[in-house]
Amino acid sequence: MAGGFSRCQFCVFDSRVADGVENESFEPYQRSSASFTFDSVNDKERIQGLRRYLASIGGENALVDDTFSIPITRITMMKNYDLHVKVLDVVRDKGKVTLVVWDGSDARPFVPGTNLNDAPGDGNTCHYWMPCGQDFPVENGTFAGETKPPGLGTAFPVLLRQFDIDAEDLPEKGQWIRLRQLSSWVKNGQLQGLFVQSSKWAPAEPNQAWLTASRERDARRQVSLWANEQVGATNGNNGQPQGSGAFEMPGQVPFGLTRTMHENQPLRSIREILMAPAPNRHRCLVRIIQHFPKDVHDLCAESVEPPAAKRKKGAKGKSAEEDKKWTKWEWNLRLLIEDATGKMTVNVAPEDGREFFPHIEPCDLWDKDGVFVKLEKTMRALTVKEDRVPGEGWVQMCVMSYVGEDGRRHHRLFGTRVL
Secondary structure, three states, X not given: OEOOOOOOEOEEOOOOOOOOOOOOOOOOOXXXXXXXXXXXXXXXXXXXXXXXXXXXXXXXXXXXXXXXXXXXXXXXOOOOEEEEEEEEEEEEEOOEEEEEEEOOOOOOOOOOOOOEOOOOXXXXXXXXXXXOOOOOOOOOOOOOHHHOOXXXXXXXXXXXXXXXXXXXXXXXXXXEEEEEEEEEEEEOOEEEEEEOOOXXXXXXXOOHHHHHHHHHHHHHOOOOOOEOOOEOOOOOOOOOOEOOHHHOEOOOOOEOOEEEOOOOOOEEOHHHHHHOOOOEEEEEEEEEEXXXXXXXXXXXXXXXXXXXXXXXXXXXXXXXXXXXXXXXXXXXXXXXXXXXXXXXXXXXXXXXXXHHOOOOOOOOOOOOHHHHHHHHHHHHHHEOOOOOOOEOOOEEEEEEXXXXXXXXXXXXXXXXXXX
């Protein structure tokens, strides 16, 4: 650097040299002006010294394995942090820019509706990045090759305000970067990164430690770092650490609010479900964060279709009295589910509802107080409404995807029951 703070000049040199060649190049690969050069004697010695120092601390590996960088899963609310991540996307929306980054780990889940450290009325909301919409009919080959998004790990949003960084200085999609001194808040239950005045970013090499941990996690089909690995466990194996290496999590308590008929099948994340072509069937490990209708009284609805009409289209009852005779109550609900990779809505058909709630018969819940109380207790246990110890609040379920007559993809619960 030269010229003082008011008029800075710079030359940038490559830190690496070819094997067997000592200090191969002393020509800068970037300079602030074509006319500015460097001190060929003193600066040459400085460059040699810097290259020797880099080699002494491990070379390029020292740049990758930065002890100050943490995985996304270890972010806390009380202090700033550094990340070493891959940019999945740069989203521009209504004057706001969001970097969507990934390191293979999972952001901590919060209770829906939680807001921490946020500024009321700032216009920011949740940002769940997904490779496609849940009703988009994915075809074979849509997501393939090197451009295929990773199946596991949070797509973590880092919010940039207009005065934080110039548009021309933004990183590119697919690039590995380091983010320094980020802050964070929780917006409606989602942990988000904040690029603040002291924050910086710089290009980086891929983090091999993160990539290795991600491959190991994928091989084990550990779709959640915050849920217990022992799906439906009832034994005492609650002290085993979750994950391994860079993503290792503390031991967590066993859980098991639901069971499925296909527990021999590997678990899939919501992102993997959405990237798979329909028709398809999956088993997943999720949190139920809302049910629709929201009023538990309305989770059952009347069905006035007589059995003959179900066998023969167009048939009608001979009278209102006959229709009333065949009136029955069926399950009528949808579930909004979430994991570390995103959210999706799952429909519960009447027959699947009877399997899902084996101990509760659908009825007029406005009239049957005892049944209502039992169902309300069940839904409160299934749905995340309050802070729980790590590992609780997660349920396994089977989901089938299919394309309907409207050309849209639908997702339906099957083969799952509440214990």
